[in-house]
Amino acid sequence: MDMHFIRRGTGKPLLLVHGIGGSWRSWNTLIDALAAEREVVVVDLPGHGKTPKLVGENSIGTFADALTSFLGQHNLLGIDAVGSSMGARLVLELARRGGVLGAVVSLDPGGFWQGWEVPFFYHSVAVSVKLVRTLQPVMPALAGSAMGRTILLPQFSAKPWAVDSKQAIDEMHTFAHTPVFDELLDQLAHGEVQKPAPKGSISEPLVIGWGRQDRVCLPRQAELALAKFPDARLYWFDNCGHFPQWDQPAEAARLILAVTGKQEFSDASIAQKAASTDTAAFPKAAVIGAALALLIGGSWLLASRKR
Structure with missing residues (x-):
């Protein structure tokens, strides 16, 4: 299968x-930094961006087959x-299969949830996407402001x-208009469980990066990811959510270039922490309050639409 x-x-x-x-534009924050040293190939997966959806099932397995065909x-x-979220799970699966990829960086991979984490992931993301779809008429203005992004x-x-x-506006648009989103979400939560790669089966460099404040793929899931991919090295991003x-x-770009360049590195050299690590433009209470406002407002909009 060809892909855009x-x-x-x-x-x-x-x-x-x-x-x-997402789409290839999901990487806009990193493309320039990576392209300064590498030829960057950025795809739209099936049913995303300008790539048509697959005939039949859309899942990690069928996407892995399609991406392998594209690379060949x-x-x-x-x-x-390098993969992000679902794409991070996808590159792990291709690394497990062998003969498809070289060095791999997997950023906050999905698919390592257990027990109550499964419905937490499924329902929290499903609600978020429904709200994003409902708010599309006002999305450019909402995602275009700092307060709006704090809410969203x-x-x-x-x-x-x-x-x-601009990144937020693009992402909220593609979230709402991806025709295979609901099917993939169900497959990720309730479909085939990620198969393990026995120790020693992956010879190329493999690093799993995880945001310490990830609220989609909870940081505790890194333990299972490493258990299934014991050849991997884990890297933690501080002050970071689901998308490094x-x-x-900048830190994500350093990690990617070091791993895929097969360089020796320490976590400290990648993090390069400054004396002041964050800009506290909005306190944590504001984030929590904004999230509640989004839920209440979105519920009202959904109820209004039904009426």
């Missing part, structure tokens, strides 16, 4: 794979890869007010 994609930069190719409801078609088998994005970002406004490319883009 873009290529930027020169050098050794590097594949970027977005998450559920473009002579890119063995390419280094606390589930996905540790500092939602600081997320780039939103909350810590």
Whole structure:
């Protein structure tokens, strides 16, 4: 299967794979930094962006097959890869299969939830997407303001007010208009469980990065991810939610270039923490209050639409 994609930069190719409801534009915060050293190949997965959806089931398994076919078609088998969220689970699955990817960075992968975490993930994301769809008429204005982003994005970002406004507008649009979103969400929550990769089966560098404030894929799930992928190294992003490319883009770029460049590195050298680590434009109470306001307002809008 062919997929819509873009290529930027020169050098050794590097594949970027977005998450559920995203597109190649999900990587806008990192493309320039990565393309300064690598040829970046950024795809729209099936049913996302400008790529048509698959005939039949849309799941991690069928997406892995489609992406493998795409890489073979473009002579890119063995390419280094970075995935985010669902895309992070996807690159892990391809690493497990072997012979498809080179070095891999998996950022906050989905699929490692257990017990109560499954309905928490499914229903929290489902409610968020329903609200995003309902609010589409006012989304550009809402996502374009710092307060609006604080209301919209606390589930996905540790500092939602600081997320780039254009990035937020783009993401909220694709979240609402991805035709396979609901099917994929159900597959991620209730479909096939991620198979493990036995120790020693992955010879290329593999790093799983996780935001300490991730409210979609909870940080505690990193333990199961490492148990299933014992060849992986875990890297923690401080002051970071579900998308390191939103909350810590420079740090994420350093990690990606180091891992896929097969460089020796310490966590401290990647983090490069400054004396002041965050801009407290909005206190935590404001984030919580904004999230409650979104839930109440969204519920009212949904009820109004039904009436």
